Amino acid sequence: MLEHGGRLRAAAQRYGIPLADWLDLSTGIAPEPWPLPAIPLEAWARLPEEDDGLEAAACTCYGARHALALAGSQAAIQALPELLPAGRVGVLGLSYAEHAHAWRRAGHRLVRLDVAAIDAQLDRLDALVLANPNNPTGERFAPAQLLAWHARLQTRGGHLLVDEAFIDCTPALSVAAFSDRPGLIVLRSFGKFFGLAGVRLGFVLAEPGLLAGLRERLGPWAVSGPARALGLQALDGANAGARRRRAAELQRQGAALAELLSAHGLHPAGGCALFQWLPRLDAAALHDFLARRGILVRLFSEPASLRFGLPATEADWQRLARALADYPKETT
Template identity: 85%
Template structure:
């Protein structure tokens, strides 16, 4: 299995710092969880039912026509490559590493591409997989560019898969409104924006024929009843204003995090509302320096870089600022 952010218990044991004393900035998840609604007892007691309106709520919230709820977008990432015939698949690099591994495991020929190399390579690909905004670099792709790539792929029976796990705060980047086109798949995450990663909920937006095949492959009850109930409440039309306010606040915090890093001569090269990405030659040393102070950020080796998630409380912001100031002291 690939390593991800959030492995706090192992890090706490490694550094000998109690779990409760850590500031975990390694995951890119909103630091303030969405207020939990009251979930009726029968939701826990009965098997989930997929006609509860959750998919319709997701379509309305994301601006899509068709959706399938899954146990986190990771479930779709692992399953979709198995539904398609073997081919040559371009995957944006660096990006969320589970994409490349899933397509390679399913027997596809993998081509790792930088953003600048995609256009020239596209006509030799059967599928293109990327994240928008990208994780961890924060790189963004215009809708017009993505639709052009999709049209070129679809003309040959190809596929464009866009992972929009971090798109909630930048809806102008989303292809959700176009996701009913054949050969286009859009993934949306629930846990990151709502700060509820433990719910394990996500959505696949695509044409009905592909969604039907994916539903069959995943089997019955892929999403728990409580997760469906929570998703239905958070994505409902009555919460649209609260979602807009959350998006604006997260945008503000993301800009503040970028400013904090720049103030300590650590300018990020990119980011989103939920994280900032810092290519840095001494990334391992800075990662260790912060960890010894009970602050966990995400370390990447290729390229050598760090990803900083959002602190939560004022005390957390001050703690990170103090640690960065100490790092810059002689």
Template identity: 65%
Template structure:
């Protein structure tokens, strides 16, 4: 299993700090979860059915003409590499580690690229995979560039796979409205923006024949009945979406300012996290963890990613810990 954020129980055991005393900033998930609607008994008692309102609510929310709900975008990440013959796959690095892992496991040859290398390598690739905004750096690539890359790949039967797990906060940058074009696949995550990662819900936008193949590969009833009710309710609560976008943006800006003041300016980020590159990342991660603050550590390049503090008290706790770190490092 690859390393991920959110492993709070492991930190509890490692550092001997009770769970309730931790400030968990290790995942890029909005710390203000939407209210859970009343779940009718029927949703628990009957097998789930498609087109019960969830797909329509999601198509409206995302502005997509066709989509497939999946049990978290992770399910699609693992299944998609098996829907085409083994080939040469480029991955914009660094990125969410499950992407290269899944393509390698399916027998594809992997090429890790940075932004500047794509133009020269694109015509030798069968698939290009990227995360936008990127995880963990927060880098965003413009629509026009991505659509140009897609057009070049699609002419040869290739794919552009864009993971937009953190895009809900900046929907104008999304490619969802173009996802019905052959060879363009867009992934979206429900849990990050709505603060409900535990429900395991995501969506794949692509041309309908590919969605049908993916649905057959994943099998029936991949989304539970209660999750279908919950997802539809959150998508339909339209008046709450702008408020969540604004709250995340403001909290992310405060987090960036807090890090700057602590001598740890963010090297990147988005409205759900900030990314700090430092050669002392491992020490910073451990220093904070010993004070009950869990952040996400990356080894290559050395960096930490911090999710949004949920309150002024949480921000102050992080500010004080970073001030102590500054003193120790002086």
């Protein structure tokens, strides 16, 4: 399996620091979990029932016409390439690596692109896969541009897959409202925005025929009863105001993180509300410096860079600030 953030136990073993003493900034997950509702006993005791209104709540929340719930958007990332004929698939050179991994494993030919090359290469692709905002660079794509690329692909029966895992704080960027168009597939993550990654819940927004094929491939009871109950509560229209307030607060925190890094001479090259991306030649050294102080961030090798997630408490913010202030002292 590919390397991901959040492998705190491995870091604890490597650096000899107890789990409880770590500040984990290695994932792009909201640091404050959504308040957990009471889960009805029957959600635990009975098999999940798919006519409980969860997909309808997701459609209302995301502005889509059709949705399929699954055990995290990762499940869709792995299954969708198996549903489409093998072809040429465009992926960004630096993006969420599971996309490229899944399309290659399903027999598709990958075409590595940078954003500037998409227009020139698009008419030679059968599918284009983008994350919006991109992870880890934070690059954003305007809906009008995405829809124009989709239209060009669709004239030849092609597909555009847009992974909107980090879009909840900037919903104006979403193309969920257009996901009923043939050849347009949108993924939405639940755990990142709501700070509940362990729930393993996500959604695919697409036209009904594709969702039916994906549902058949995933089989029955793809989402647990407790996860469905929690998702229903969080996505309910009655909580729209709470979701807007959360989005605004996460935007504020994302900007504060960028300011903190910049104040210590570590200027992010991109990011979004839930993370900031920092390319640096000394990325590995800074990663190790922070880890030796019990602060875990995500390290990338190509290009050498770090991704910082949001601290949870004021004490966590201060701890990070002290470590960043100390780093230049070690390198001089």
